[in-house]
Amino acid sequence: NAGVTQTPKFQVLKTGQSMTLQCAQDMNHNSMYWYRQDPGMGLRLIYYSASEGTTDKGEVPNGYNVSRLNKREFSLRLESAAPSQTSVYFCASSEETFGGSGSYNEQFFGPGTRLTVL
Amino acid sequence: RKEVEQDPGPFNVPEGATVAFNCTYSNSASQSFFWYRQDCRKEPKLLMSVYSSGNEDGRFTAQLNRASQYISLLIRDSKLSDSATYLCVVRYTGGFKTIFGAGTRLFVKA
Numbered sequence: 001n002a003g004v005t006q007t008p009k010f011q012v013l014k015t016g017q018s019m020t021l022q023c024a025q026d027m028n029h030n031s032m033y034w035y036r037q038d039p040g041m042g043l044r045l046i047y048y049s050a051s052e053g054t055t056d057k058g059e060v061p062n063g064y065n066v067s068r069l070n071k072r073e074f075s076l077r078l079e080s081a082a083p084s085q086t087s088v089y090f091c092a093s094s095e096e097t098f099g100g101s102g103s104y105n106e107q108f109f110g111p112g113t114r115l116t117v118l
Numbered sequence: 119r120k121e122v123e124q125d126p127g128p129f130n131v132p133e134g135a136t137v138a139f140n141c142t143y144s145n146s147a148s149q150s151f152f153w154y155r156q157d158c159r160k161e162p163k164l165l166m167s168v169y170s171s172g173n174e175d176g177r178f179t180a181q182l183n184r185a186s187q188y189i190s191l192l193i194r195d196s197k198l199s200d201s202a203t204y205l206c207v208v209r210y211t212g213g214f215k216t217i218f219g220a221g222t223r224l225f226v227k228a
Binding site for chain 2: 031033035041042043044045048050056058059090096106107109110111112
């Protein structure tokens with residue numbers, strides 16, 4: 001099992017260019033997430049997909065769009081890249097389990113995409 | 119104020135030392151708590167969940183104090199391989215909103 005895979009690993013864009021970050025998981029998880037990680041900020045949730053066919057905004061969705069193509073794949077699109085979107089992007093997946101006192105799911109992360117916008 | 123706050127460190131400790139990290143959260147609707155570990159330029163990985171009664175996994179002990187809204191991680195008998203950034207993670211009731219702390223860096227020296 002590869003777990004969670006992301007492509008590309010590195011990308012340099014010019015301001016205004018567009019690109020799509022790809023993510024796939026082979027663990028049959030229902031839920032998938034996109035985060036960005038900036039120095040001193042921790043990971044921040046951009047978008048998530050609770051199940052195939054649904055997507056919802058996270059904490060920092062502006063400037064991004066997502067597509068849950070099928071159960072395995074969840075892509076993140078930057079329509080017009082800006083320098084403020086320079087970051088490390090992580091995709092994650094989880095199998096949500098809910099018990100009497102909440103969920104104790106583990107999120108599995110991909111290796112990340114390092115994006116620089118000039 | 120950040121929703122989840124951690125001391126960024128770095129903590130520099132010798133091998134064999136005991137080290138503790140604290141994390142505070144501001145939203146009382148927080149329901150699930152975790153510690154993740156992140157090595158330099160790698161993805162985060164789950165270290166352990168934090169249960170209300172506290173829990174232990176080998177050299178690692180996690181505690182939750184809901185009244186004071188903080189969680190802690192204790193590492194005993196530190197190893198060189200424990201050097202990493204430790205992320206405090208809080209999950210809100212009834213949804214998928216997950217908040218990560220900025221992390222605490224730990225360096226264990228020989």
